[in-house]
Amino acid sequence: MRGWFEHASRFAIWMNGHMVFGLQIRSLRKYDEQACEDCSTGIQKTAVEFDIKHNPFASFARIALVITGVLAGAPPAALAQQAPSPDRETGVTVPNFWDPRGVGDRPTATPETIRFLASDDFPPFSFRDGTGRLTGFNIDLARALCEELDSACSLRIKSFDALIPALVREEGDAIIAGLATTEANAKTLLFSDPYLRLPARFAVLTGTGIEVTPEGLADKRISVTEGTVHQAFLERYFADAQIKAYASETEARAALGTEEADAHFGDGLSLSFWLNGETSAECCSFAGGPWLEPGYFDHSLTVAFRIEDTFRQEAINHALYRLQQNGTYSELYLRYFPVSFY
Numbered sequence: 001m002r003g004w005f006e007h008a009s010r011f012a013i014w015m016n017g018h019m020v021f022g023l024q025i026r027s028l029r030k031y032d033e034q035a036c037e038d039c040s041t042g043i044q045k046t047a048v049e050f051d052i053k054h055n056p057f058a059s060f061a062r063i064a065l066v067i068t069g070v071l072a073g074a075p076p077a078a079l080a081q082q083a084p085s086p087d088r089e090t091g092v093t094v095p096n097f098w099d100p101r102g103v104g105d106r107p108t109a110t111p112e113t114i115r116f117l118a119s120d121d122f123p124p125f126s127f128r129d130g131t132g133r134l135t136g137f138n139i140d141l142a143r144a145l146c147e148e149l150d151s152a153c154s155l156r157i158k159s160f161d162a163l164i165p166a167l168v169r170e171e172g173d174a175i176i177a178g179l180a181t182t183e184a185n186a187k188t189l190l191f192s193d194p195y196l197r198l199p200a201r202f203a204v205l206t207g208t209g210i211e212v213t214p215e216g217l218a219d220k221r222i223s224v225t226e227g228t229v230h231q232a233f234l235e236r237y238f239a240d241a242q243i244k245a246y247a248s249e250t251e252a253r254a255a256l257g258t259e260e261a262d263a264h265f266g267d268g269l270s271l272s273f274w275l276n277g278e279t280s281a282e283c284c285s286f287a288g289g290p291w292l293e294p295g296y297f298d299h300s301l302t303v304a305f306r307i308e309d310t311f312r313q314e315a316i317n318h319a320l321y322r323l324q325q326n327g328t329y330s331e332l333y334l335r336y337f338p339v340s341f342y
Helices: 137-149 160-168 183-188 229-237 249-257 268-275 310-326 328-336
Strands: 008-015 018-025 046-049 113-118 126-128 152-157 189-191 200-205 221-225 242-246 263-267 284-291 304-306
Touching (some): 160 304, 200 249, 200 268, 221 249, 242 249, 268 284
Antiparallel strands (some): 008 018, 189 304
16 A cells, blocks of 8 residues: 555455455656646546534444554564454454553644545545445544544545645645655655554465464465565565565465465455455465564554644544544444454
8 A cells, every 4th residue: 555655556346345455556647736636547626525413433332442462673583473362342353553541631722624635546445436425444534533623624535646735735734545654755744643554464274273473384385476575574584484476466365275375475454355355265364463563564554744734733643542542443444344454
């Protein structure tokens, strides 16, 4: 996703009710201030007013959150991850990125308005469904943030390349679109606390009981997509395994299903959709826990603001913490990620 690569585009295919999510590398188009911002992509500029008087979450039962561990930079012998305990009610693990000791006091003042900017080609985070309705995890999260802060909010859709220029020109107040927190972006933008991290995960044939540690996978065959950060991670920390690199993610996953590999290692998010879709033929399941090794899998989803807008940044950080505390974040996560990638 965008947090992984500064030059990335997304694609998704809905098949029989299941989404197959993937990545496609490209170069960002040069932004031309004299040209129509959105004409080249065919994306219509749209402003959506959020109706926070009708809470879409009110009818959902509150679901307890499960705190997951994050792997710190550990030596190879200590790299094995423990799978977080699943939620007792749903059996699905929901991540928690907020310190439970955090101060939950409401800011003395909150923004009267927040104008969000997003794209509509970033499933499952922001996209249009079969009826053309704008939906997605980011869209519902933005709505929930506004409700928590009691702020009047709107959302304008633009092409991904036009988001930062639009923020700089004050056409909006915040970008919620998976913008990468690169060194260059950090010089001109502020970012909220992370609201989602994208771990790597192992998948194995269901019932094999393989221990996905450097010791447990010694001499085992691990499939991975060639040229990815996942391959680099395996080569450093799982050097005793037989690393089988494939030209595409499709081939690497298929190798697991045909038993050419004993385990597959890749992006946890896209793997969760594959495991829940028809392509996998219910062959496989996650093994072990999430891998969030700094320098490899430490990119996050955040909200971006203009560099001087600490007012909205602090308000959004407070609201994110509150959504975790009151269970709304859990509801959203379970809605869009029924097969948790944690």
